[in-house]
Amino acid sequence: MRVVIAKCSVDYSGRLDAHLPLATRLLMVKADGSVLVHSDGGSYKPLNWMSPPCRLDVAAAAGPDAAAGAVEVWTVQNAKTDDRLVVRVHEVHADHSIELGVDPGLVKDGVEAHLQKLLAEQIALLGPGHQLVRREYPTAIGPVDILARDPAGASVAVEIKRRGDIDGVEQLTRYLELLNRDPHLAPVRGVFAAQEIKPQARVLATDRGIRCLVLDYDAMRGLDDVGSRLF
Amino acid sequence: MRVVIAKCSVDYSGRLDAHLPLATRLLMVKADGSVLVHSDGGSYKPLNWMSPPCRLDVAAAAGPDAAAGAVEVWTVQNAKTDDRLVVRVHEVHADHSIELGVDPGLVKDGVEAHLQKLLAEQIALLGPGHQLVRREYPTAIGPVDILARDPAGASVAVEIKRRGDIDGVEQLTRYLELLNRDPHLAPVRGVFAAQEIKPQARVLATDRGIRCLVLDYDAMRGLDDVGSRLF
DNA sequence: CTATAGATTTCGTGG
DNA sequence: CCACGAAGTCTATAG
Numbered sequence: 001m002r003v004v005i006a007k008c009s010v011d012y013s014g015r016l017d018a019h020l021p022l023a024t025r026l027l028m029v030k031a032d033g034s035v036l037v038h039s040d041g042g043s044y045k046p047l048n049w050m051s052p053p054c055r056l057d058v059a060a061a062a063g064p065d066a067a068a069g070a071v072e073v074w075t076v077q078n079a080k081t082d083d084r085l086v087v088r089v090h091e092v093h094a095d096h097s098i099e100l101g102v103d104p105g106l107v108k109d110g111v112e113a114h115l116q117k118l119l120a121e122q123i124a125l126l127g128p129g130h131q132l133v134r135r136e137y138p139t140a141i142g143p144v145d146i147l148a149r150d151p152a153g154a155s156v157a158v159e160i161k162r163r164g165d166i167d168g169v170e171q172l173t174r175y176l177e178l179l180n181r182d183p184h185l186a187p188v189r190g191v192f193a194a195q196e197i198k199p200q201a202r203v204l205a206t207d208r209g210i211r212c213l214v215l216d217y218d219a220m221r222g223l224d225d226v227g228s229r230l231f
Numbered sequence: 232m233r234v235v236i237a238k239c240s241v242d243y244s245g246r247l248d249a250h251l252p253l254a255t256r257l258l259m260v261k262a263d264g265s266v267l268v269h270s271d272g273g274s275y276k277p278l279n280w281m282s283p284p285c286r287l288d289v290a291a292a293a294g295p296d297a298a299a300g301a302v303e304v305w306t307v308q309n310a311k312t313d314d315r316l317v318v319r320v321h322e323v324h325a326d327h328s329i330e331l332g333v334d335p336g337l338v339k340d341g342v343e344a345h346l347q348k349l350l351a352e353q354i355a356l357l358g359p360g361h362q363l364v365r366r367e368y369p370t371a372i373g374p375v376d377i378l379a380r381d382p383a384g385a386s387v388a389v390e391i392k393r394r395g396d397i398d399g400v401e402q403l404t405r406y407l408e409l410l411n412r413d414p415h416l417a418p419v420r421g422v423f424a425a426q427e428i429k430p431q432a433r434v435l436a437t438d439r440g441i442r443c444l445v446l447d448y449d450a451m452r453g454l455d456d457v458g459s460r461l462f
Numbered sequence: 463c464t465a466t467a468g469a470t471t472t473c474g475t476g477g
Numbered sequence: 478c479c480a481c482g483a484a485g486t487c488t489a490t491a492g
Contacts, residue, residue, distance in 0.1 A: 001236070001257060001269075001271045003234055003236075003257065003327075005232070005234075005327070005329050005331075012485075014485060015484095015485040016339055016340060016485060017339070017340045018337055018338060018339050018340070018485080019337070019338045020334075020335070020336075020337055020338075021335045021338075023331075023332070023334055023335055024329070024331050024332065025331065025334065026232060026234065026259070026331070028257070028269065030271050030272055030273075031271040031272060032271075032272055034274070034275075036275050038232075038259065039331060039334035040232045040261050040262040040263075040331035040332070040333075040334070041261055041262060041263055041283075041333070041334065042261075042472090042473095043265070043280075043282050043283075043471095043472055043473085044265075044267050044275075044276060044277050044280045044282065044470095044471095044472080045275065045471095045472055045473080045486085046275050047334065047336075047337055048337065048485090049274075049275045049485085050485095051274050051275065051485085051487090052272075052274075083485075093329055094327050094329065096234075096236070096325050096327065098236050098255070098324055098325065100236075100254075100255045100256065100257070100270060100271035101254070101255065101271070102271075102272070103251075103254055103256065103270035103271070103272065103278065104251070104252045104254055105251075105278075106249055106250070106251055106278055106279065107249060107250045107251075107252075108247055108248070108249045108470095109247060109248045109249070112467095112468070112469095142466085142467095161468090162468085162469085163469095165481090166481085167398060167401075167467095170398075170401050171467095198480075198481085199479095199480080200480075200481080243470070245470060246469095246470045247469095247470060249470080273487090273488095274486095274487060274488085275486095275487080276471085276486095276487060276488080279470090280470080281470090282470080282472085314470070339485095343482095343483070343484095373481085373482090392483090393483080393484085394484095396466095397466090398482095402482090429465075429466085430464095430465080431465080431466080
């Protein structure tokens, strides 16, 4: 890992063309040769970057670059595509290198899979008397998150999202169309369950006779068996 | 901008919970208080981070943290939500601060808008004798990228993507359904145009009678009027 | 390996 | 400010 703070201009050419005018920025060079150009704001996304696999070549500035005040020209070239990042370094304020080694990596908890597990355990959230058939019920176009039966014995297909968007309604619609062709299951009702359901998604779902169910993750986690938690 | 290279462990709690075991990493603290935790690999995405608006508090390690070898404990708290990042710093290898100022920002060229502009100019790519009606043809659910007429005078709606995904086909389907309700336009054929079309998207489009058109961006750019280019 | 779906997505743009 | 679509998306998972 090498960190350089320098006045520089940057040009990227590849899937698009982009240019950064001369300014002071942070340049991060990782062990795999990838380069990130960060400013003092924004989010975690760099202003510009090159992803691995790639190669960094550093050359002394020459010709018009040198005339414009550049000291070094960094060329970061993707190994497979013709993506290229060119950094013209005009002034170096800091330059630090250190060996970090391989990171042990991240441990996560709390994504959509967890919501699905909790709803399967708390299937009565669909309404009193509902029974779980199975999670990840297979169909020709992919697994339905949850298949259940209501108290009358009718099938209920549930699509679970963290954020309920229009895409999720389309996905569930495709599943329902397929499931309803199966005489053993039909008629199958749809439930669109999410922590948050966008207004457009709600309108579309309602228009298609799909019920919307807002899930309270914290409450569901609170009811979760403590012994089965990941943490 | 402050850059610290330190042995640390990191815990995030908010929309999910995540933990990074003790290891040496790069910590970037931006002027707005946001913090990025980078390892020596991966892509431009940090292992862990906190986005602005947020506040960083640094305290001397105490109690069990101190007993475990920590020197400092950084708490990064989101200003609005209860998202929180806790960095336990065990050993500092480098610590550098510098004033970067506001970045002049990025200049881009070459995204979907450019494809749309080029296809509108080269409308014969849809087939000989096609005529452009207009770009961004308005409908109740949003603008259609391109509306054209074929040699027989029939309407053609074009949805343009850089990468043709199943979502794009769904989007075009919704437009077609709406456009075909307009007696002045109906019948409207659909064309799904993209630099690259995913197999599932192609199957779905074909099944719905939508034609797929692969666009060669470089060739289209080559035919572009040089005088009208952004660069 | 490719292909698909999710993301602590982030980032514009338009209403 | 919210909502939606695009991204040089990135990343994990399934096939």
